[in-house]
Amino acid sequence: RQQPLVLGIESSCDETGVGIVRGTTLLTNTVSSSMDEHARFGGVIPEIASRAHLDAFVPTLQESLHEAGVTLDEIDAIAVTSGPGLAGALMVGVCAAKALAVATGKPLYAINHLVAHVGVGLLDGRRALDGRPSADGKHDAGAAAGLGAGQLPENLGALLVSGGHTEILRIRSITDDVELLGSTIDDAAGEAYDKVARILGLGYPGGPAIDKLARQGNPKSIRFPRGLTQPKYMGTAGEKGPHRYDWSFSGLKTAVARCVEQFEARGEEVPVADIAAAFQEAVVDVVTSKAVLACKENGITDLLLGGGVAANSRLRELTGQRCTSAGIRLHVPPLDLCTDNGAMVAALGAQLIMAGIGPSGVEFAPDSSMP
Ligand code: KG4
Ligand code: ZN
16 A cells, blocks of 8 residues: 555554544644543553543544544554553553454554654654644644654654653664664653652642743752763773763762751751752753764764653753854654654654564563563
8 A cells, every 4th residue: 555544553552542534634633631630649640541441442543533524444554552650550451452353354453652653753744634733722733753754864863751750762774774872771751840849739640730830940940860870880981981872860869858958957948949940951951962962973963852751841951052152953743742642652663564574463461561
C-alpha cells in the first residue's frame, strides 16, 4: 500500500490514545487522560492508570473512528505501543489491539513508544480534517512537526523529556537504526518537576505549576546541583566519561527538599517562587547543555523535541538559544503531538509498512523495560 490507513493505540502511561493516519497524513488524534485521578497522589498510580485505560479504550476508539470518518473495516493495519511503559497499562492497549487484530484479520504492529515520539515528526506539515480545527479545538490546522512528510533529515537527533523519560537519541533510520546516546539514570525530568511541585505544595502535575510560578522568581537566587556534570562523569571529548550524555535528577530533588527544610527550620517564609525558578533553571540548563553537546559530538544537525516537558517555556527558550548558537535546527511539534498519543504510534506503524516491514503477529508480549 502506498498510503496505508493505520490505527495507532497508546496506553503506556496515563493517556489512552487512539490516532489514525493515512501514510504521513494525520487524520485524527484522540486522547483520554486519567491524570486527574492521579492528582491527589502526586503521581501516576499504575493500578488506577490500567483501570482507566480499560474504561476509556472503547469510547476513545469510537470517537477516533468517528472523527476521522472511517470505519474499522477500512483500516489497513493496527499499531500498538508494546513498551517501554507501565506493565499493566501497556497490557490493556496490547490486549485491545490483539483483540481488534484477531477479530478483523488486520495486521498488527508492535511499536516502541520512544521511537514513536520521533515518528510523529514524519507527519505532514499540514493537518488533515480539511484544515479545520478538530471538534475539541485542541488540534489547530497549522504545522505538524515540520520535518517534511516521510523524509527525515539525515543527521537527526531527538530529545525526549516527559514524566516517564529523558533521553537523547540519534536516528539514522526510523525503521531500524535508532541509537540511545544518553538518558536519565534515575528520575525523568518531568517526574522531578512533579516531585518538587509536591514538596512546594503546588499540586499535580507539577510541570505547568512550576513553569508559571518560576516567572515570578529569581533563578539565580539559589544554585541547585546539575547532576552528572563533574569531570569524572563527563570525561573529555577525546575520552568520554561514563555519563557524558546522561542525566540524574534525584540529587536535585533532595537538594530542593533540604533547602525548604532549612528555611522552615529558621522560621523563615519559604521563597517558593525563587526555589521554583532556581530548580527549573537547574533542570533546563543541564538537559539542554548535555543534549546540545551530544548533538555537536555526534554530527546531529536537526533536533526534534518531544515529551510533555516540551511544553515548558524555559526549556523551549534555552533549547532554541543553544541550538541556534550551535547551528542546530530545532523542530518542536505541536503540543498534543509531543505528549503521549496514538497518532505517533500510527505514524510509526505507517512508516514500517511503507518500508515493507512485515507485521509483528499477535504472539508478542508487552515489554515494560523495552530498550
Ligand atoms: O508526555 P507526558 O504527557 O506523559 C508522560 O510522562 O509520558 O508528560 C507529562 C509530564 C509531567 O511530568 C508534567 O509535569 C510535565 O510533563 N509537564 C511539564 C510542563 N507541562 C507538562 N513540565 C515542565 N513544564 C511544563 N510546562
Ligand atoms: Zn512518552
